[in-house]
Amino acid sequence: MSYTEIHGVPSQIPISEYLFHRLNQLKIWTVFGLPGDFSMPLLDKLYTIPTLRWAGNTNELNAAYAADGYARLKGIGCLITTFGVGELSAINGIAGSYAEHVGLLHIVGMPPTSAQTKQLLLHHTLGNGDYSVFYRIANDIACYAAIINDTDLSVDEVDKCIRKAWIHQKPVYLGVPVNQVNIPVDSNRLNTPINLRIPRNSREMEQPVVDLILDQIYKAKNPVIIVDACVSRQHALKETALLCDMTRFPVFVTPMGKGTIDESNAQFKGVFTGSLSSPEVREVVYFSDFVLFVGALLPEFNTSTFNFGFKTKNCAILFSTAAKFKKAIFPDLHLKPTLQALIKKLEPSRIQYKYEETRNIVAPRLEPNDADLLRQEWVWNEISHWFHERDTIITETGSSAFGINQTRFPTATIGINQALWGSVGFALGACLGASFAVEEMTAVENQVTTDLRSYDRHIDVSRRTILFVGDGAFQLTAQELSTIIRWKLKPYIFIMNNQGYSVDRYLHHRSDASYYDVQPWQYLQFLKLFGATSFETRKIVTVGDFKEMLADETFAIPDKIRMIEIMLPQSDVPETLVARWQAEKESTNKRMHDSSDDSSTNSSPSIDLRFTKRPFLGSTNQSSHVSTEYSQVGVHYL
């Protein structure tokens, strides 16, 4: 039976219903946003498709974050806002999706075409008759922007928007004037799926790249593979796993690529964070004679904290839609088919590199006492043992984004963070979106209710959604917790309470500036206040509290929403960063600041890494010298 027959779709339907049927076909069952007077007619049509649900967020920025988190699991996210006020409120979230290669369909309910033509001074306008300003702005942070104006082409436009968001993994802007919501279109088109195939590479372009890479793969003596975020964005998880398996090369992930490959595999050697990597990671990557960088989001990534270049010039980089070998760029090469071609031609017997099982260096398990107060370093190492297969783990920009790099993910764990865009407040919204997605993916797994195409991503279903968010970051988007509660979603929300913006406090080398402080809230009271009826809260102050929580088997079952406040010292940051950061900061200051008299950065904070009661990590090594001492406090699993 055809789609229209199964779903009883009449032969003529409004274009808006057509759009929502298309989302339904892609299993995009949750749509995010807030109602507005120009978007309500759209929402009425959304409500006519029984499988779709309208999240009803608390504000548009949160909604955009949620759509982004959802898209990272389901391949695409959809957000509906209203003209002007709504779309502009969401724009920082959209920009994040653009920067981080996340497929997003942003539908904006617009004033009627006639009002735009006549330049009526409607509300939600700038009062100057300029109706195109928001569209112009949107264009700057979208891979495609369109407004439904031409009745005849509306169906093509809708399909094109969805296709572009899916293939390019970037935001697409689709404006729908209120008078266009009901344009009648032929529903039969729904019986032909949108073509979401990634374009084939041209053989002439692909072949030389594949040969060049294979040549390197065969002859390299100290090769590494580094896996970045676009592997998951481009649905190339399987191909990448197979390539790693066939070569047996040591494998690293970037912070954004964390969760993309199986970290339980012995080939996995840790997180490569450029110059901030642990010495073991840095040594292997920097002294390799061939780097194969798969699914790269960026050629380089320089921040005040990261410097993400490679020392070796012998580097092959596979981007989403291009490849780079040494200095040569090969455009129009899509990641997935390139990997497929590589795998097809690869003869493992010709590989010179011999895989050696290296002893994973485990940090000495110097145990603090149960009565000791918590430290970041210990917490991140401990929590790692609590993670399950198929967890979805979301970390906020800040200490959590660094701490998570100390953990090893079990098989099929999905990681979500915003390492490039780094918009504080993102993670709680993303947690909502991910929770919806996980719920839907579980539903699909448990009952085959559909004949729709299923995509790569759906295989990696996880059961638990786990958020790590700082107290400072939580405040920016706190009300979105209400939407999580409204839908009875059941994430774990760990509030890493270190009394303010600690990473910034540390970065800026001033621990005394009050602008790092935030108002202390009673975080654990929020669940009740927002209307949760079934929930659990815990305040974790000591090492003993933390151990007890992790040992509690009922705690590990995601049967209700849980909020856990982890009390951490104010000037504590994940240990892996402390010394290296210091050195990096100094070199960054030299490199990037034209003017050298920024006296405020001279006073470094005194970070005491000892547990309050019983020191066990020793004093901080402030030098950036690669030293074996680091192996005591670096990534534990190498």
Add this chain to the structure above:
Amino acid sequence: MSYTEIHGVPSQIPISEYLFHRLNQLKIWTVFGLPGDFSMPLLDKLYTIPTLRWAGNTNELNAAYAADGYARLKGIGCLITTFGVGELSAINGIAGSYAEHVGLLHIVGMPPTSAQTKQLLLHHTLGNGDYSVFYRIANDIACYAAIINDTDLSVDEVDKCIRKAWIHQKPVYLGVPVNQVNIPVDSNRLNTPINLRIPRNSREMEQPVVDLILDQIYKAKNPVIIVDACVSRQHALKETALLCDMTRFPVFVTPMGKGTIDESNAQFKGVFTGSLSSPEVREVVYFSDFVLFVGALLPEFNTSTFNFGFKTKNCAILFSTAAKFKKAIFPDLHLKPTLQALIKKLEPSRIQYKYEETRNIVAPRLEPNDADLLRQEWVWNEISHWFHERDTIITETGSSAFGINQTRFPTATIGINQALWGSVGFALGACLGASFAVEEMTAVENQVTTDLRSYDRHIDVSRRTILFVGDGAFQLTAQELSTIIRWKLKPYIFIMNNQGYSVDRYLHHRSDASYYDVQPWQYLQFLKLFGATSFETRKIVTVGDFKEMLADETFAIPDKIRMIEIMLPQSDVPETLVARWQAEKESTNKRMHDSSDDSSTNSSPSIDLRFTKRPFLGSTNQSSHVSTEYSQVGVHYL
């Protein structure tokens, strides 16, 4: 003594300190925003000026709303955000300031010039090396945008930015790369105040307009004056009051102009909301033979709810920087000097119109019983009697924005709303900003601690800050309550709880759509949870509760923060709107919708206007016919 002598300013200071001294000179003592790695060096300099305080908001959109609310009282507001993530989060608030003519200085901490030149892929970028994208976007919603790049011109640039924000009452964007924060400049310039004088009008342009208007003033038989928002924006409160006084014409305000003139004056005849005005107002304005529209924000204002044109062609409109008489436009005429010229030349003895004291029609005080549940209509009329002189009253977009038009403001009341831009969530942020401003204005009044110029606006100091916000709207920006508490500010926060987006529910004529619902929160618990120690909360369910609250003299004294939850029926909207809205909506639908098949708007909600226990308002008159019956339920004071 000079400014630099009084404040012990060294002869050379960093440009950033210069900037903050300039703000201090204008008594702009609170700066809004959040810290970010590119803005922290700026904040360090802000902290060196003892009179300045850094608000430390909970997110950037809220901060922008707060800066807007502050600016409406103090003439200009200042917001500091960080590159990319920070500035984009604030953009909807900035656009609101642009639409509503509010002077805002938006300072953005940017990456160092060298990183921009080299197109380094820093975090908070889109990852494509485009550093100008945010500046381009900002340009679309600013009257001026600059980046401090040229060392020699930096002082001029700073002065120019402040001057433009002040004079044009629009947002100005000022980017400060981190390496430019410490450019040394000569502080002696601080001893010459920034020229904030509104430019003089050219005599050749001004004279004919003045003569044309005077001619109309003298001969009009049924004239009216309508006062709009730009009277306060352009510091022309006194001139406008004087003009009204000299002519004795009936005076109306627009919703955005409410609070601009003295409503206790017998000449004041109500709020003109175009076709939605009460019949008494509409009759007078529509049948007038001369409309003098002073400080107009917009020539026309058409929304799905408003239609703001005039019937008479005999209309003189004074904008901020232009005038219009009939079809002729006179550019480059500034409001304040035009008004001054008009007043100077006006001979009241030549005015033919004779002012007649009209009996103010007071609605029959049919009192509900104490046990009755509340209704919007009754609440807004009652609260009017509780307002004091010099209150600052902020109303959220939604029912409150309409309800407030039923009230009469006491002398020197300041009104804040966002009638044009209409961004839901604005009012709580604006309440924070206004509370800061009121606190500072009170301080200035009570102690002459300064030789700084004082501006028009500072005379209108109010003691209480009063916010009316719907439950749905409160959710968008709820966390900013925390900043109000953090600073121990003491506004009254009335949560008008009608369980969702009621105005939208009504507008869109569907009471059954669940997208109007919001998650029910325990609103009154927020104060404690956000850390308030001295506060009062009240839940007002019945007419008796409400009366008791208003009669409580201790309640009227703003000695602590107060939150009052007013429980209202879900499908209740302010009475003044009900019938007219219905008619307006129908005509708007006809006028604006090209496609006529929007079947969803056909079912109108059944609005029952009776009190639950004892009906006293009678049934709704669904006709738009101007009828004397309306005087029973319309604006009470005419």
